[in-house]
Amino acid sequence: MLKIENLHVYYGAIHAIKGISLEVEEGQIVTLIGANGAGKTTILRTISGLNKAKEGKITFLGKDIHTVPAQNIVPLGVSQVPEGRRVFANLSVLDNLTLGAYLRKDKDGIKKDMDMVFERFPRLLERKHQLSGTLSGGEQQMLAMGRALMSRPKLLLLDEPSMGLAPLLVQEIFSIIKDLNKAGTTILLVEQNAHMALSIANVGYVLETGNIVLSGDAKELAKSDDISAAYLGGNH
Amino acid sequence: MDLSAKTIEFLQQLINGISLGSVYALVALGYTMVYGIIKLINFAHGDVFMLGAVFGYFAITMFGLSFYPALIVSMVICAALGVVMERIAYKPLRNSHRVASLMTAVGLSLFFQNFTVYRIGAQPKAFPRSAPVNWNVFGVNISSRQVLILATAVVLMIALHFIVQKTKMGKAMRAVSFDRDAAMLMGINVNNTISFTFAIGSALAGAAGVLVGQYYGVVNPLMGTLYGLKAFVAAVLGGIGILPGAMLGGLFLGLAETGVSAIGYSTFRDAVAFAILIIILIFKPAGILGKNTREKV
Numbered sequence: 001m002l003k004i005e006n007l008h009v010y011y012g013a014i015h016a017i018k019g020i021s022l023e024v025e026e027g028q029i030v031t032l033i034g035a036n037g038a039g040k041t042t043i044l045r046t047i048s049g050l051n052k053a054k055e056g057k058i059t060f061l062g063k064d065i066h067t068v069p070a071q072n073i074v075p076l077g078v079s080q081v082p083e084g085r086r087v088f089a090n091l092s093v094l095d096n097l098t099l100g101a102y103l104r105k106d107k108d109g110i111k112k113d114m115d116m117v118f119e120r121f122p123r124l125l126e127r128k129h130q131l132s133g134t135l136s137g138g139e140q141q142m143l144a145m146g147r148a149l150m151s152r153p154k155l156l157l158l159d160e161p162s163m164g165l166a167p168l169l170v171q172e173i174f175s176i177i178k179d180l181n182k183a184g185t186t187i188l189l190v191e192q193n194a195h196m197a198l199s200i201a202n203v204g205y206v207l208e209t210g211n212i213v214l215s216g217d218a219k220e221l222a223k224s225d226d227i228s229a230a231y232l233g234g235n236h
Numbered sequence: 237m238d239l240s241a242k243t244i245e246f247l248q249q250l251i252n253g254i255s256l257g258s259v260y261a262l263v264a265l266g267y268t269m270v271y272g273i274i275k276l277i278n279f280a281h282g283d284v285f286m287l288g289a290v291f292g293y294f295a296i297t298m299f300g301l302s303f304y305p306a307l308i309v310s311m312v313i314c315a316a317l318g319v320v321m322e323r324i325a326y327k328p329l330r331n332s333h334r335v336a337s338l339m340t341a342v343g344l345s346l347f348f349q350n351f352t353v354y355r356i357g358a359q360p361k362a363f364p365r366s367a368p369v370n371w372n373v374f375g376v377n378i379s380s381r382q383v384l385i386l387a388t389a390v391v392l393m394i395a396l397h398f399i400v401q402k403t404k405m406g407k408a409m410r411a412v413s414f415d416r417d418a419a420m421l422m423g424i425n426v427n428n429t430i431s432f433t434f435a436i437g438s439a440l441a442g443a444a445g446v447l448v449g450q451y452y453g454v455v456n457p458l459m460g461t462l463y464g465l466k467a468f469v470a471a472v473l474g475g476i477g478i479l480p481g482a483m484l485g486g487l488f489l490g491l492a493e494t495g496v497s498a499i500g501y502s503t504f505r506d507a508v509a510f511a512i513l514i515i516i517l518i519f520k521p522a523g524i525l526g527k528n529t530r531e532k533v
Contacts, residue, residue, distance in 0.1 A: 045417075048420075048421055070420040070423075071424060071425045073423075075423060082417070082418060086415050086421075088415065088418065090414050091414075095407055099407055099411055099419075099422045099424070100422060102404070102408065102423050147422070151423065
């Protein structure tokens with residue numbers, strides 16, 4: 001579904017992504033794990049068109065998307081929940097969700113998806129008219145996910161959905177991610193919480209300073225000694 | 237009902253102040269909207285106001301339009317001018333240092349002024365207008381020209397409020413001004429949204445120009461400087477980037493100016509705005525409605 005080949009991304013003179021390749025197959029949960037500053041967010045930003053690739057290729061459903069401007073990537077079916085949620089704090093919950101469907105014209109479909117989002121996240125329904133800046137961190141994460149779902153994505157990019165959340169909420173968010181995947185959305189999940197991420201993913205990639213150093217079946221990766229030493233806090 | 241002479245004087249100045257203030261508010265809205273979305277103080281905005289008055293003048297004298305059609309023509313031309321100005325002068329500088337856009341704005345301002353002097357001459361032109369009707373309400377004198385300013389300004393502000401709060405484009409504007417990258421992730425076309433913001437802000441400035449033309453009866457190529465600066469003060473006073481702040485700041489400034497004239501210090505009329513600017517920058521730089529934003533983790 002999504003294929004990245006030999007991707008290079010620079011921030012000015014800094015070579016942030018050094019020729020990575022990865023693939024996401026339809027129906028899967030693929031996770032990209034690695035330490036802070038490894039380049040995980042940069043990869044997601046480049047897929048969404050917020051950063052430009054210097055070299056390499058990104059194809060989605062057979063179409064080259066690395067030269068496509070950001071606003072034209074969403075309608076292809078790629079939606080992102082950015083790091084730190086980035087909800088529009090000055091807008092109501094409802095307006096945030098409406099903006100998620102910004103490019104859609106099918107009023108009935110939007111209405112249906114809005115109901116679906118409220119069903120999945122009942123807390124958002126309660127707070128429909130509240131300014132989203134007044135929501136708690138967990139609620140904002142749910143809003144950011146709901147907002148991304150409003151574009152009816154085929155591929156959902158999630159950037160650190162567990163960041164700054166209490167353990168119980170992290171559990172809840174991860175079970176929602178699994179549900180979304182079961183309902184047919186393919187997921188590319190970026191996480192620092194490698195243990196959690198590998199536990200729900202089919203395939204994992206380990207990123208280290210702009211290079212992919214390991215990849216493979218998520219269950220195998222979770223068992224691998226290198227991974228546990230580096231990212232899961234030792235062997236246990 | 238008989239009102240005391242002092243009360244009448246007070247009400248009279250209140251009405252004068254509100255009509256002047258609503259003009260400042262219209263111009264201040266453009267400053268604040270543009271600042272909100274690209275963090276630029278568009279110092280050429282006052283000259284868009286001046287050009288609005290000039291376009292209105294020509295619409296009436298050369299094309300024989302009446303007031304409201306002239307107002308609309310002027311607003312449309314100013315909106316287009318705002319879009320062209322942004323695309324040609326500011327867009328190429330969007331990722332460069334902020335001082336570069338600021339200097340460009342000052343340069344554009346000088347260009348608009350001098351180009352207008354070159355085209356129509358530096359002499360003030362008499363803005364054609366019909367004789368006002370004056371109403372006497374409990375001894376307070378209200379002119380139809382004041383009513384025209386106030387009513388038009390209120391209608392435009394309500395329209396603006398509707399656009400910003402209820403329409404898709406308005407929501408996109410607020411989203412882009414809050415977080416440009418997140419807006420792009422929604423599929424919002426940031427360039428078009430910025431152009432739209434310039435169009436709306438410039439149209440409001442154009443309308444204010446025509447309103448001032450009909451109120452004072454004169455138009456001149458340098459009138460934009462002082463009005464522009466005062467409207468800028470109004471925007472800062474209310475809290476730059478905040479729409480209700482611009483309206484509040486404009487009204488406050490109009491009232492302060494007429495108030496100072498009323499108590500006999502009319503020579504200090506223009507100084508008041510800048511005194512207010514200094515005071516607000518010292519004591520509450522975020523403006524009356526501004527607050528320090530906090531981040532939530």
